[in-house]
Amino acid sequence: MTDRLDRAFYLRDPVAVARALLGQRLVRVDGGRRLAGVVVETEAYLGRIDKAAHSYRGRTARNASMWREGGHAYVYFIYGMHWCVNVVAGREHDPVAVLIRALEPTEGVDVMRARRPAARNDHDLCSGPGKLCQALGIDKSLDGEDLVRSDRLFFERLRKRAHPAREITVTPRVGVAYAEEWAAEPLRFHLENLHVSRRAGAS
DNA sequence: ACGCGGATGGCCT
């Protein structure tokens, strides 16, 4: 019997949450079906001090979910065609979050394949933040969702404690070259797993 | 195995 990650899990700093989410299961219930995968790659965004964070320049209609209490979803639209999903961390009014960058698919893989015709193999189904949202059917309708209470999107606990540090590879975040001194900060975390995003394989 | 550019649209200045 699997239990869901509870509120206390999320009420921590985003680096701790980003590390602890590795190895946990993300579940999307869509059309009565469970679509799920194990988190293998995350990035932490540190809020008002972090030039790479969407919340750096303050609150807008788009990023308002980042100010909610830890355990809510922040879903945004980017490059005119892709959705990306974040897990809000920390306390209410502290706009810090964790971007989910890759999953190892475990349930509903047939549905994911149908939704991701461009994927040449199962390693490409959820190996990027836009890809996993396409595979799981995550879009604006899930922005602001409470992951502790929702029956559409939530995390199930597979591990009681975070992976030991030696099992987690740490690198700079992807796609934030504009963020000056924050671009090189080691805030991307991944397991050595075939399903991590492509730019991950470089190291 | 790279690298590059096009797709495509909402949001902020």
Add this chain to the structure above:
DNA sequence: GGCCATCCGCGTA
């Protein structure tokens, strides 16, 4: 008007 926390396919080797 310009910028994006991206993805994909095509080009060269």
